[in-house]
Amino acid sequence: MLESYLRARLKEKQLLLMTHIVLGYPTFEDSFKIIEAMVEAGVDLMELQIPFSEPIADGSVILHANQKSLAGGATVKKCIDFAEKVARAFDIPFLFMSYYNILFKYGVDRFLSAMTEVGIQGSIVPDLPPEEGQDYLEAMQKYELSPIFIFSPTTPDERMKYLASFGRSFIYCVARKGVTGAKTSFSEQLDRYLARCRKATDLPLALGFGVKDKADIEFLKGKADIAVIGTQTIRLIDKEGAEAVGGFIKSLRQLPGSS
């Protein structure tokens, strides 16, 4: 379902836009307003991160957002309830992103069942390789949800194919080594990596980690199918408040020359 939506969208647009937010950061009210502004600005799909106390794959910006959201009283239950509200209010696909302990403690089957009920279409769990994810993968299949797996530049070709065999709807390609939020150089090297990803799978490719402006988006056209904007919007919220998000997302969408 998610994949057919993405493929239909890709017939109209060369590059789709996926954004990421940390639920409950700065508050759940703000989260709702940010999502509203993003959808209005033409975002194609969104990752909703359920905060975790030990987010080892995230850099300091998203880490702080996780901590502040938890300090503000975010719980898994509140995140699921909130997801139900936005999935009902907005007509784009939403995914959950979180670390495995959140699913594990909730009960993997119970968590995925709740996802299905509230209308979340898939999930990204960066610390759950398929080797550890048998329960998760079986339940994803049962509920017809999309498990999104991650390629990295250190992933050998053969392993890319292995990961792709478990993934559905699209593959999340991490642009570089390191955690979220650091600088990525959009270079020939990235080109070659994306070509390697493309060879390993027929699924659409999302490219994330370090995508921050219009130039990066332009670079990715024709190479990836989805550009992922994560840390940059949180940085903007920290600096200019939730209201600045809509304008920023729109600016990424503008045609070259039509400032």
Added chain:
Amino acid sequence: MIDRGYYGRFGGAYLPEILVATFDELVDTFENAKSDPAFWKEYTDIMSTYSCRPTPLSFAENLTGHFQGARFFIKREDLNHTGAHKANNVMGQGLLVKRMGKSRVIAETGAGQHGVATATMAAKFGFECTIYMGEVDVERQRPNVFWMERLGAEVIPVREGARILKDAINEAFRDWVTNMDTTHYVLGTVCGPHPFPEMVAYFQSIIGKEARRQILEREARLPTRIYACVGGGSNAMGIFSGFFDDPVELVGVEAAGQGLESGQHAARLSSEDASIGVAQGYKTYFLQDNDGQMKETHSVAAGLDYVGVSPILANLKETGRVRFEAATDREVVDAMSLTMQKEGLIPALESAHAFAQAFKEAPTLSKEEIVLINQSGRGDKDIFTVADAFADPKWQEFIKNKAEAYHA
């Protein structure tokens, strides 16, 4: 991914994809080293010439007389270079770093012991070295920070999360996912993703191998019980592993902090407060809430102040092979005091947990029985923490005068 490293239901390798290739390389290097007979010899050679192995087994005659119960023997890991069993693991991993051809090491540290040991190893082998240490621990362990920096390491205070050991581990992982081509992460204990629990236990097994030989040589029989403190669990795994096949009771002692009922503790296996979870790359018992968010822990001993525990020990708890108990901060300080006065030995606050539990139980044993305690580290280098634990007024006066002298 090659091997998953499960112990019953615990362990595994819950890795972000970016690290999978690095772990495959590490597993490969470790497996090759293990199957190379020259490697263990190289390891024991360096431990006997650069550190103090074999470490002695001391008969604690006065403590034995004091309690009128079992005979006390103490395995002296405090006599290792840098003052704790941490050196065993660090030198072993250093040899693997050389085999992998990497030039930089990073490590987390709580009390600072593992950080100092890693900085020492890096100086000896010529590696660059960065140590991550929670800001709270930097504040309470300044002397160790001083030594790490003098040894040439960069010490980065971690200001995230609870600013203690678990947060230092997270930051070390964040460094590693960026710099894995040149860098090895010298994890300090039998926790984390496979192969760390197995690998660290392998290097620490030198403690149990020696201890078993020593007690048989001296007493011609096995101990009834062995006590070791448990933070991550590496010194406990080290000594216990020498006796797994023997009729010896193994007792792991966790930090009860201000008491198990206070909630201010770090007891994962000896309290009802922990539950199974997955964090920092492995599955074990964690002190966490119902949502899976990690809780703050407490212990007078920074080295035991950790939310998780070795997956190998979690499994040994379930199989019943190891019994787990906890000692409070108060009991620990009293045990340390008694050990100093009776034996002239200064156990680290961490190690004093093992002494405290042995003291509680020794009077119930007969005089023919033997109790073996692992003194995992020495306490004299933690003088600031120990002086605080004793609330020593003369020491406080000295510090005030010292501070004034800096103002002058």
